[in-house]
Each structure stands twice: as structure tokens, then as C-alpha cells.
Amino acid sequence: MNLTTTGRATAVVTLAAALVLSGCTKKNDTAATGDSSAAAGSGSTASGGAKKKVAFVPKLQGIPYFEAMNAGGQAAAKDLNIEWLYQGPTQADAAAQAQIVRSYIQQKVDTLIVAPNDPDSMAPVLQQAKDAGIKVLTSDTDAPSSVRSAFVSQASTEGIGTALVDQLAKVMGNKGKYAIVSCGETAQNLNGWIAVQKKVTAEKYKDMSIVSVVYAGEDQNKATQMATDLMNANPDLTGLVGECTSSAPGVAQAVKDAGKIGKVFTVGLGTPKSMAPYLTDGSSSASILWDVQNLGYLTAWAGLQAADGKTLEATNKVNDKMTAVTYDAASKVLLLGPPLVITKDNAGTFSY
Template sequence: MKRSQFLASLLALPAAILLPGCEKTDPAAPASSGKKLTVAFMPKSKGNSYFIACEKGAREAAQELGVELLFDGPTNTDPAKQNEIVENWITLGVDVMAVACENREGISGALKKAQDKGIKVVTYDSDTTPDARAFFVNQATPQGIAEALMDEAARLCAEEGEFAIITATLTAANMNEWRKHIESRLAAKYPKMKLVDTKPCDDQKDKAQAEATNLMSAYPALKCIMAICSPAVPGAAEAIKQAGKTGAVKLTGLGLPSENRAYLKEGVTQSVILWRVADLGYLAIQAAVASGNATLKPGAKTFKAGRLGELEIEETSIILGKPFIFNKENVDQFDF
């Protein structure tokens, strides 16, 4: 009985693949008809407030341009997930994809495969290798972000003293890129400053708080904490506040204004660096659709992006604008 069962299951599988006469294309799908463009939009991870804000902007642009928007991304920390989603989109038959790459080189193979099938690829937020996409919608280069962070930290502690970094995880590729540029900026410009430690917070506020508490008492001379993932900024702020070191230990980092408003006003957090996140999603879809329609071609010098107006293109990067530095005075002007 067991044998027949095994044979049955062996036979049934390929039969299941072939028999129902699986349609190759959904008749309702306009994918190849060229009427309504199908645009896929991927965040680095789902359930992340930064990318939720991006998605809002993306949906706005999709509505405006009348395209079909697919939104999906990794829901866990499996590093292969983005590649798998890209490969699935290829077989799904999307026309354009806009991807925020978790993994610069890792994803390039999958994206090149998409390009080979005639799918237009645009990256946003964090890039892949230039040969695997047409345009990169750039809020700021990794170097630009890192230098803004380092310069801000240096300004806060008058260019001397010890500081520490709190990052998301030790394997997060983009943050390692920033850390590299932070360290080279540090070596080049701020000889009197010293990076004493780098701690991961697993992208959790409470862990960031615990790490900041430890850092402050393990390094009593610590003058500044630089939190380079968004939950780490409020986490570190709460730690500084609880330790009674408001103002004595400065805090800056990358984060959302809404999560840091109270701490900025209390003076626990000195500044938060970020760009208009929803605009980044909006611009990504605008650029994706334009390159899908071939109205945006390689070599263009400027790009007219809906309500954002005419934007500059540097080589193949469409620049959203420089990152903002949010502080006590201007934080109320932003609603994300």
C-alpha cells in the first residue's frame, strides 16, 4: 500500500503540473497588451514605517498615472527573499519594477535577468550595481548620508571626543556601507574624535535603549551617540533621558520625524536626518513609469516628475534633493 501511495504521489505531481492546462497568461491581465502598465514596487522590508511612507507616495503616483501597482517585499530577514520576489515578478509578467535593494550585488543577478526579459528596472532608496538597472532614484548617496551623519555628530560634540554607533544588524548591507563612509570621513576630517563601539539593535527600539544605556556607562566619556536605523533613535533617546544625561550625551541619527518629535522638543535628541520619504516613493513610481513608457531614456539630463517638478539627473541617478536635518525648530512642519 505504501508503495502504491508513493508512486501515486510521484505520478500526481507532474500530472498536476500539466493536466489543468494552466493558462500561460491570464486573459484579464493587460500585461502584454501595452494598455495599462503593470508596475511592481518593492521595499527592503514590509511592516517598516519608513517604507510604509514610501508606499503612500508610490500609490499616489500610481493613481495619478493610471498604472497597476504591485506591492510586495520581504516579511522576514531571509536574505534571499528579495531575489525570489524579483524572479516571481518576472514570471508574473510585470512591465516595470522599482526596487529598494537590501543587497547591492546579491540582487543584481535577478534584476539583470529581468532586464533580459525586457522589463525596465528602476531602483530607489538603495542602489544595485549600475548595469542591473536603468535609473536609480536617489535620495542621497550612501556617502552623502554618511557624511551628513558624521558632520552632524562632529558639530554636536565640537569635533572632539568619543562617540558610538547603534546600527540595525551587523549584516545589514546598506548600514555597513554607511559605516564604511562614516569611518573614512572620521579618519579624514575629525582626528580628535574616536569611534569607541558599534552595537546592533536588531531593528528594535527596546534593544537600542538597552545598548545605549550600556554604552553610556561603559564609556563614561561618551559625548555622542549616532543611531543609524530608525527605531534606534527614539530608543537611544529614552536611554539618555533615563540616565539623566540629556544634553551631556548628544544624539543624532537617521529616523522619522514623527517618532522623534517629543524627544527633539525636550532636547534629548539634537537632530534627525532624513528626506521626504513619501516623495521618494512617488518619484520612484514616476521614474519607473516614465522609463516603462520610454519617455525617460538613458542619457536624459532632467526629468519632470509630476508634482515634484523638474529634477536633475546625475549620470543615471535621479536626485530627490539633499537630506533634511530635522531639529526642534522645524520638526512640526513634517507629518511623516
């Protein structure tokens, strides 16, 4: 979903033709290698250790969101002269993700960055990486109780959760019942946003209420079915939130299929290209996100700083587009910036 998020980095690959909107169904490839096609264009293998190896393990490989992060990482690799390694499970599976992380530990990468599906089960694996002398970070999704030295955050938890509720309240007329279709039950960023949504709804929108929170994994079709079931079970439901980049288009599709555009309103955390048709026809009112390619670039940059043993400053110039990225030493959070509101008017300005 911490769309985490959320300036624009220049895309180095054309993503749309190669990406799918839901998780792949093939078996997980658990052998992470630096030669994978996902790392193409990120620089040749280090000669004599000249290039730092920065590895990123997303929650899920093969969906537009993380492929956009990968594009940003590849752009950073060219600019920073690092080797960018990228591989995740092809299903949102914590055990498969941990196996990929262990493979990168065996490869002795310089920095290992993970967006954990399950922060608690990932924490011991990150400890293994640290014990092996590898610098450890998280990005997009945090594992705050782990040994990670920094979390590269797409936007603040408070900012994302509040923006979701505010955008939905606007189209619901500040009243009515809504439901949330989330993804992974253990994802720290998604659960953090939901907690904020509950708080903001109760304190700011007294005439609105959340009737249910359900979990569709990273499966857009399942999100559509769950949203359909929620509307059938709650005839007075007037709002739906898709909490991640697969459930956001999923809930909008459910409203469209049910012929309830203008009667049930949706917002979510979807990538611009995947949400553009729904924003255009009104089945979605807004997408809350961030510049995902910038997040990927920042992730790679932070990985290099860690590999080089550099201390992050309170304000950091990453490149000419990200000139004031803040770092909070107390929480160890490197913050990309405030969330973006994507509508039918600006969705076409993004390349992913």
C-alpha cells in the same frame, strides 16, 4: 538608512495610526500579489495591458519609512495612471525579499524596483528579471554591481554621511567619542554613509573618534539595548548615531532611559513623527533625512519612464514640486536632492 532620505509630496493616506516603529514579528508573507491592501488606491488592475505595472519591493514592510514611500508611490499612481504594486518582507530578510521579487517576475510586471537588503545576493535575481524582459531599478538602497538601469537615490552618500557627523559634532563640541548603531550589515546605503562618517570624522574632527559600529537589524528595541550596552561599556561615550529609521529612535530612547540627556548626544536617520518626542525632550538633537513621500513618488515616476523606454534627462521635471531632479548618466543615479535636517522646530511640518 542611502532616508536614502531625502519639495513635499501630498500624502494620500494617514500613516501614523497604522504604522509601528519596529519590524513586525509575524512570519514573512512571501506571496506578492497585486491585490494586496498595500496597493489599495493605486489604480485598478490593468485592462488589456492599458496600465503599466510598477512593482516596488522595500527592505521591510510595516515601518513608517517604507510606508511613507508607499504613500508617495500611490500618489504617483493616481497622477500617472499606473498600477503601483508594493510588498516587502515583514522582517529584514534577504531570502524572503528575493522570494517576493521572484513572484513579481512570475507576474510579468513592467518594471521591478527593489531596495535590497543584501545587494550581492539580490543581483542574480535582478538578472532573472531582466532576462524576463522586465525593466529593473533600485531605490533607497542600491545594488551597484547588478543589472539595474538606474538607482533612485534619496540624497548623495557624501551628503548624508557628512550631515550626520556635522550635526553630532555641533552638539558634542567637536570633541569626544561616539558609536554608531546601524541596521543591516549588508545594506549598501548604510555602509556607504558609515564609510563617509569615518572619513569626515578623521579628516575634519581631529578630537572626535568612533569607538564602535554595531548592527541591530531593523529592530528598534534591539537598537535601544545595544546603545545601552555601548554606554555601559564606554563610560566616556558622549555621542550615538542611529543609522536608520529604527535605530535613530532606539538610541535616543536609550539615552532617555539612562537619564543621560545633555550628557550623551544622539543624531540619526529617523522619520519626523517617530523622532518628534525625542527632539522635543533633547534625547535627540537632529534627524538627517529627506522627503520620503517624494522619494516614493520619484520611484514610481522612474518606473514608468523605464517601462515606456524613455531616457532620463540630465535635469527632469517630475511634477510641480520636483522640477529639477538630476540624473547622472555615468553612475545611473537619479538624485532626489540634498538631505534635510529635521529638528524640534520643523518635525511637526511632516505627516509621517
